[in-house]
Amino acid sequence: MKKYVIAGNGAAAANCIEGIRSIDSDGSITVISEEKHEAYCRPLISYYLENKTVPENMGYRKDGFYQRMKAAVLYGQKAVHIHKDKKTVGLDNGEILPYDALCLAVGSSPFIPKMEGLDNVSRKHTFMTLDDALSLEQDVDENTKVLIIGAGLIGLKCAEGISGRTKSITVCDLADRILSSILDAECASMMQRHLEKHGMRFLLGDSVSRFDKDTAIMKSGTIVDFDVLVLAVGVRPNTALLKEIGGEVNRGMLVNSSMETSIEGIYAAGDCTESEDLSSGTGKVLAILPNAAFQGFVAGVNMAGGNAVFDKAIPMNSIGFFGLHAMTAGTYAGKMYEEKNDRSIKRLYTEDDRLKGFVLIGCDERAGIYTSMIREQTPLSSVDFELMKKNATTAAFSRKTRTEKFGRTV
Amino acid sequence: MKRVYVDEQWCLGCHLCEYNCAFANSGLPDMVLALKGKPIYPRIHIEGHDKITYAVSCRHCEDPICVKSCIAGAISKDGEVVKIDRSRCVSCYTCILVCPYGALTPDENGVMQKCELCLENACGEPACVKGCPNRAIIYEERGEA
Numbered sequence: 001m002k003k004y005v006i007a008g009n010g011a012a013a014a015n016c017i018e019g020i021r022s023i024d025s026d027g028s029i030t031v032i033s034e035e036k037h038e039a040y041c042r043p044l045i046s047y048y049l050e051n052k053t054v055p056e057n058m059g060y061r062k063d064g065f066y067q068r069m070k071a072a073v074l075y076g077q078k079a080v081h082i083h084k085d086k087k088t089v090g091l092d093n094g095e096i097l098p099y100d101a102l103c104l105a106v107g108s109s110p111f112i113p114k115m116e117g118l119d120n121v122s123r124k125h126t127f128m129t130l131d132d133a134l135s136l137e138q139d140v141d142e143n144t145k146v147l148i149i150g151a152g153l154i155g156l157k158c159a160e161g162i163s164g165r166t167k168s169i170t171v172c173d174l175a176d177r178i179l180s181s182i183l184d185a186e187c188a189s190m191m192q193r194h195l196e197k198h199g200m201r202f203l204l205g206d207s208v209s210r211f212d213k214d215t216a217i218m219k220s221g222t223i224v225d226f227d228v229l230v231l232a233v234g235v236r237p238n239t240a241l242l243k244e245i246g247g248e249v250n251r252g253m254l255v256n257s258s259m260e261t262s263i264e265g266i267y268a269a270g271d272c273t274e275s276e277d278l279s280s281g282t283g284k285v286l287a288i289l290p291n292a293a294f295q296g297f298v299a300g301v302n303m304a305g306g307n308a309v310f311d312k313a314i315p316m317n318s319i320g321f322f323g324l325h326a327m328t329a330g331t332y333a334g335k336m337y338e339e340k341n342d343r344s345i346k347r348l349y350t351e352d353d354r355l356k357g358f359v360l361i362g363c364d365e366r367a368g369i370y371t372s373m374i375r376e377q378t379p380l381s382s383v384d385f386e387l388m389k390k391n392a393t394t395a396a397f398s399r400k401t402r403t404e405k406f407g408r409t410v
Numbered sequence: 411m412k413r414v415y416v417d418e419q420w421c422l423g424c425h426l427c428e429y430n431c432a433f434a435n436s437g438l439p440d441m442v443l444a445l446k447g448k449p450i451y452p453r454i455h456i457e458g459h460d461k462i463t464y465a466v467s468c469r470h471c472e473d474p475i476c477v478k479s480c481i482a483g484a485i486s487k488d489g490e491v492v493k494i495d496r497s498r499c500v501s502c503y504t505c506i507l508v509c510p511y512g513a514l515t516p517d518e519n520g521v522m523q524k525c526e527l528c529l530e531n532a533c534g535e536p537a538c539v540k541g542c543p544n545r546a547i548i549y550e551e552r553g554e555a
Contacts, residue, residue, distance in 0.1 A: 043502070061483060290475075290508065316507055318504045327507050365512070368511070376510075387459060394512065395459045402418065406464065407415060409469075
């Protein structure tokens with residue numbers, strides 16, 4: 001009977017369990033869960049603060065998942081060392097777990113830059129886990145002044161999450177625009193105006209020079225008094241476990257299309273890994289839930305001796321604030337096609353007869369057709385791209401392609 | 411498993427399937443009460459251009475990308491049927507971002523919905539198929555891909 005060990009208990013881990021069980025119903029599965037919760041939907045923590053969900057509804061899988069999957073979970077434990085020759089994992093409580101196949105699904109950690117006076121800030125939070133959200137909730141009421149450092153996806157979802165709980169939210173970012181990892185200045189400005197309508201205040205192109213207790217003195221000289229500080233500068237993949245035993249690590253753990261690391265028998269999936277972005281051909285940390293799910297399942301199948309491949313990773317995000325959605329995917333390279341008005345922006349990027357990427361703000365209908373064209377590298381010459389530009393529609397494919405898509409089981 | 415297939419050769423583009431779908435999923439006993447004078451939010455949509463039309467609904471894919479992409483754990487496979495637990499949906503639209511068929515659409519409140527083959531509503535079988543005047547929508551078992 002094979003022994004499987006999974007370090008981590010998020011989306012990648014849950015899918016890894018399912019991948020293993022799709023091949024091997026008998027092997028033992030042990031999950032090392034640092035957080036004392038069953039796998040939950042991590043991106044929902046802001047929706048919890050927004051009262052759009054409750055912890056009972058945030059489970060990533062239906063109740064009884066681990067029992068059904070015959071997986072044992074060690075809660076409150078952390079993997080601290082791997083012995084690759086003995087094939088064992090050491091836990092922080094001293095326990096040693098032997099494995100035949102190991103999956104590292106250990107996620108990422110908030111990055112906290114050095115800032116003068118940070119230690120003396122009374123109430124500071126990161127925003128990564130359910131416990132982070134629960135503790136932030138305790139610190140925020142209608143009179144709380146909140147300063148969020150980081151106007152990226154995490155910082156802004158946090159801001160939206162608490163916007164109904166407090167009147168004063170300031171978000172600062174070193175970049176000159178919000179959501180700088182996915183939007184250019186014009187697109188970012190549209191989202192920013194929308195967020196400002198909902199009461200958020202931004203300090204962009206600015207950063208904290210130092211803290212004087214609960215006052216931030218910005219580089220620009222602006223003074224921001226706050227009651228609660230949220231640090232959402234960014235996250236870093238947790239790579240130490242693999243790095244210290246000589247496994248190949250760049251910004252994230254490196255894996256092949258089977259999700260195996262450079263060390264035989266050790267797989268990795270989710271936010272701790274680096275993927276080859278199909279749309280640009282470069283290695284990127286794609287810390288998004290779908291990627292974790294695809295990778296986790298493929299890792300599980302291969303750990304159990306099956307044969308699965310994941311080689312269609314692309315950056316993609318659908319992020320909405322107060323009803324306005326920004327969808328982005330792929331790489332913004334090549335020729336740009338643009339349609340825009342006061343309420344929406346559509347941009348499609350094409351190069352070498354392929355759709356490479358897009359930005360869709362406020363015009364998301366059937367966006368998945370565009371996404372699939374990027375992932376499948378569909379030649380533009382094989383579709384009616386004039387029609388496709390106006391509307392994402394399968395009607396722009398040839399009749400033969402449509403028959404394949406709609407005339408049989410897919 | 412039996413799935414819904416569409417034959418674009420016979421589709422008239424009459425949109426009746428959209429109305430039958432919206433009615434079947436309304437939970438109301440009367441079509442007039444359910445639909446008259448209201449915008450409808452069906453789970454099947456006519457697509458096409460000036461020369462062709464056809465109806466698109468969930469393909470119930472063997473390896474559905476929406477299930478793996480849902481950030482709320484709301485979409486799952488129940489046997490072969492892809493279902494959404496709408497009480498869990500947080501309207502993030504990631505499923506819209508990934509579905510290659512454009513098969514998931516929001517309802518009037520932005521909560522995502524999709525075809526579940528009418529297996530659990532009063533119709534009991536796909537209402538779009540039942541009501542198609544030209545038999546352009548078919549409910550049958552076809553060879554797996």
